[in-house]
Amino acid sequence: MLSGASGRRRAALLRVESVVKSFGGFKAVNGVNLEVGAGEIVAVIGPNGAGKTTLFNLITGHLSPDSGRIRFKGREIGGLAPHVLCRKGITRSFQVVNIFPRLTVFENVQIAVLARERKTFRIFSAVQDMAAEEVHEILRNVGLYEKRNVESDLLSHGDQKVLEIAVALSGKPELLILDEPTAGMAPEETKRCIRLIQRFSGEFGLTILFCEHDIAVVFEIAKRIMVMVRGGTVVQGSCEEVRRNREVQRAYLGETGEC
Amino acid sequence: MKRKPAALLLLLVILAALPQFLPRFHTYIAAIVLLTGLLATSLNLAIGYGGIYQFHHAVFYGVGAYGTALMLTRSQLPAPLGLVAGPLAAAALSLVMGIICVRLSKLYFGMLQISLGSLVWATVYRWYSFTGGDDGIHGVALPDLISSTGGAYYYTLIVTAISLFALYRIVRSPFGKTLEGIRDNPVRSAAIGVNVKMHQLAALVIAGFFGGVAGSLFVVIDTSVFPDMMFWTYSLEVLIMCLLGGMYTFFGPLVGSSILVLLRTYVSVHIPYWHLFLGIILTLVIIFLPDGVLGYVVRRFRPKEGRLA
Numbered sequence: 001m002l003s004g005a006s007g008r009r010r011a012a013l014l015r016v017e018s019v020v021k022s023f024g025g026f027k028a029v030n031g032v033n034l035e036v037g038a039g040e041i042v043a044v045i046g047p048n049g050a051g052k053t054t055l056f057n058l059i060t061g062h063l064s065p066d067s068g069r070i071r072f073k074g075r076e077i078g079g080l081a082p083h084v085l086c087r088k089g090i091t092r093s094f095q096v097v098n099i100f101p102r103l104t105v106f107e108n109v110q111i112a113v114l115a116r117e118r119k120t121f122r123i124f125s126a127v128q129d130m131a132a133e134e135v136h137e138i139l140r141n142v143g144l145y146e147k148r149n150v151e152s153d154l155l156s157h158g159d160q161k162v163l164e165i166a167v168a169l170s171g172k173p174e175l176l177i178l179d180e181p182t183a184g185m186a187p188e189e190t191k192r193c194i195r196l197i198q199r200f201s202g203e204f205g206l207t208i209l210f211c212e213h214d215i216a217v218v219f220e221i222a223k224r225i226m227v228m229v230r231g232g233t234v235v236q237g238s239c240e241e242v243r244r245n246r247e248v249q250r251a252y253l254g255e256t257g258e259c
Numbered sequence: 260m261k262r263k264p265a266a267l268l269l270l271l272v273i274l275a276a277l278p279q280f281l282p283r284f285h286t287y288i289a290a291i292v293l294l295t296g297l298l299a300t301s302l303n304l305a306i307g308y309g310g311i312y313q314f315h316h317a318v319f320y321g322v323g324a325y326g327t328a329l330m331l332t333r334s335q336l337p338a339p340l341g342l343v344a345g346p347l348a349a350a351a352l353s354l355v356m357g358i359i360c361v362r363l364s365k366l367y368f369g370m371l372q373i374s375l376g377s378l379v380w381a382t383v384y385r386w387y388s389f390t391g392g393d394d395g396i397h398g399v400a401l402p403d404l405i406s407s408t409g410g411a412y413y414y415t416l417i418v419t420a421i422s423l424f425a426l427y428r429i430v431r432s433p434f435g436k437t438l439e440g441i442r443d444n445p446v447r448s449a450a451i452g453v454n455v456k457m458h459q460l461a462a463l464v465i466a467g468f469f470g471g472v473a474g475s476l477f478v479v480i481d482t483s484v485f486p487d488m489m490f491w492t493y494s495l496e497v498l499i500m501c502l503l504g505g506m507y508t509f510f511g512p513l514v515g516s517s518i519l520v521l522l523r524t525y526v527s528v529h530i531p532y533w534h535l536f537l538g539i540i541l542t543l544v545i546i547f548l549p550d551g552v553l554g555y556v557v558r559r560f561r562p563k564e565g566r567l568a
Contacts, residue, residue, distance in 0.1 A: 103440065112452075116451075
C-alpha cells in the first residue's frame, strides 16, 4: 500500500544514506539506507547485535558515522552533538531507563521543558513553579500526574519508561526515537505504552522511529518496518511485505509467519 | 516550611550578637567557621549539586586570598577594590582551569585539576619576590572600618550571609536544577538539549568565585596569607566537610565545616593526634550516616511525600 502511494508520500523528514560505523574491525552498521517521512511510524527490528541501537546513536549524535550521510529536513546532521540535535527537533528514549533518578517526576519533565525554552542558564529566578502548567498537562497526558511529587527512582519500571517518553516529548520533537520502549514491561504496561505512542502519533502528527523485540508490538504500531541483520538491511517495506518475506520469516517469525 | 526562614533569622541574630559576649579569640574562631562554611558550600555547588569532581577547590580559596592581600599591600588602589579583586581572580582562574579540565569527566577531571592546582600552589610557594614564598604575606593593612576584631567579624558575617543567599538562590534556580540533572544523568541531559559542558563550566566559575570570596574574608580576619591555604591536602579537608555534613543538602557543608573547624580548634589543643579523631569520626559517619549528618537529620524527620532540601 504505502510503496504504491510513494508518489504522494510527504517529503522525507529523516534520510539515512549508506551510513557505516565500525568499532575496530567490527562493522556495527554497514551501509544502511533508511527514509522516514513526516508523520510516519517506522520500526527497526532485528536480532541482538544487529546494529539497531548503533544506528539510533548515529542519528541522535551519540556516535558519528565513519561514512555516509544523515539528513534531517534536508540538512546534513551526521556528527552533530546530541544537545544540538535535540534543538533541531530529534529526541529519544534509551534502551535502559534513562531518567533523573534523584529528581521528582515533576522536575524530570520540568527540566526538559526549561531546556527547550533555553532557560537553563537563569541563575536568579526561582525554579519551583516555572512552567508548572505545561508540565502538569504533559503529566496528565501520560497518566503520571498523580505521581508528580514522587522521586522518580521509586517509580515502577513501566512508569519510569513512560516518564522517559514524557521527558522526550517535553522537548516538542518532530522526530521521536524510541529504543525498545516496551522492554521489560508487564503486558498491561505494554498495552498502555502502545496506546500512548499511537495517541501521540495521531494527535500531534509526531514522526516516530523505534526498535523493538516484541513483534506483536511492532506490527500493531508500525506503518513501515526495516529489518536489520549484522549491520545491514535485509528488507524494508510495509508490514505485509515484511511479513511475507521468507528470510525474515526464517530468522524471526518462525516458519509459519503467524503473528 | 515557614519555620525555616524564622529559624535562619534567629540564627543570624545570635551570630550578630556573638562578639558582644565572646572573647576576641572566640570571635575570631566564629568568623573562621563562617568563612570556611562558605568555602565548603561553594565547593558543594560543584561537587554535590553538579557532580563535578572538584578535587582542588582550595586553589580558588588561596587565589582569592592572595589576590586580595597582594592588592592591599602592593597597589595604591582603594582597599574595596582589593577585596573584590581576589574573588574575581579566583573566578578567572576557575574559568581557565575549567576550560582545560571540563573536557574530561569524573576522576580524570579531578586528577587534572589537582595537577593544575598544584602548579599554581608551586608558583606561589616559590615566587619569593612577589608572593612572599613559603612565608606568605603578614600584617595586611585593612581599612579602619573592618580592621578591628569586631569589624572584621561583622564584615565576614554580612558577606557570608549575602554569598550564601546568592548560592541558595542559584541552587533553586533553573540553572541549579539543570545542574542536578547533569549530576544524575549527563547523557539524558544532553538528549533533552542541555549543553552539559557549558553548564559545568558555569558552575565551576561560580564555585571558584565564592571560594575566592571566602579567601578574601580570610585576609580580613587573619590579615595574613600563606601557601598552605591552597595546598591540596586542604582541598581534601574541605571535601571532607561536605561529606561530613551531607552533600545533597544545602546546609550540610556548613554543618560539616563547623564541626571540623571546632574540632581542630578545641581538640587539637589537648590532643596532638587530632587527625586520628577526625579519621575515626569520618569512618563512623561514612558507615552509619552515608548522607552526612544533616542528610541524616533531613531524611529522618522529613514529611512523608517530601524530599531532600
